[in-house]
Amino acid sequence: MNTDDLVSMLSTGVEPVDPKAIAKRFSLAILIGGVGALLVVMLRFGVRPDLAEVATTPIFWAKIAFPLSLMLGALLMVTRLARPGMSAGGGKLWVTLGVAAIWVGTLYGLAVAPADERVALVLGTTWKVCAFSITLLSVPGFIAVFWALRGLAPTRPKLAGACGGLLASSLATLAYCLHCPEMAVPFWGIWYFLGMLVPTLIGAAMGPRWLRWS
Template sequence: MKTDELVALLAARAEPVPRHATVRRFAFALAVGLPLSIAVMALEYGVRRDLVQTMFWPMFWVKLLFPACIAVAGFVIVQRLARPGVRVRAAWLGLAVPVLLVWALGFVTWLMAPVDERAAMVWGQTWRTCVFNIALIAVPVFVASLVALKSLAPTQPALAGAAAGAMSAGAGAAVYALHCPELAAPFLAIWYVIGMTLPVVAGAILGSRLLRW
């Protein structure tokens, strides 16, 4: 069989991909992974007992919405990288801008605080565990998103894996915020960002190996 005949045969059997199929796959990954992440948080750490009162404090919403924005941006980026020829474009700003804003808020807050209070704002009470708690809670969404990616066609596997890591990291940090007692902006700017970086790095490493065609 000649090459032209083989191409024609394969093309004759091709079927159109359902519209929004990629978005639906990652939405399903979130629908599967996010409840499991919430279960890990609730069973392993527990929800804050004063959560209702804490919801009236502006910094609680900063702590919750900051990683939620990272998760949304990761969702947009990963579903684009999962399709050949689709450009990410300005969606990368969705990851960079929240981090830069929290860094700026943390730095300004640290500068304005009394000198004897600055160390506590940076280290808090949970700096030793915060990073790994976020990474652990992100695992269910991380695994589900890699499975979704594996069934698609990313042409930049390392970047796609990193984007999946960003989506899962943001989701994991947002869920962890329902337990975390820390509210200082410098703490969030350092330890939450490091905690969310771990799944991104893991996604890039695993993506380069698992998502190759």
């Protein structure tokens, strides 16, 4: 088949493209990741019994704001990086701001706490399981987001993979907030951060292999 034949084959009967196709793909991935993580939290970890009370306190919403800003940033970046030749764009700002805010809060929380309570603030009662639980909760979203990316054409697969991992793990962290009893900022600044970092690094490592297209 020469190139002219290929051109006429590709153009013959060409179907219109849905301009919202990418948005739909990622909406579906987020739905799967979010519902998947929520189900595991409800069925396996259990929603914290005082959720209704704590949901009226500002500190609970500050806790939600951290993974939420990372999720928004990761979503903005990954939907751009799914397209050839696009940079990560403005999503970086949301991620940077979210992490910076939580670390400022962490340092402040530690600075004002009495010296002998600092270790307890950082470790809480669940430090051993927190990062691992978030990583585990990321699995459904991770699979769904990588599925979404694999149908598209990322030309920077490492970065796209990292943002995909962050999107999945920030969704997982949002769901985990419904279970997690920890209310100290330094705890979030370390263990939530680590929990989101692990899937992000896995995404960056696997991106070049899993996101190749032809």
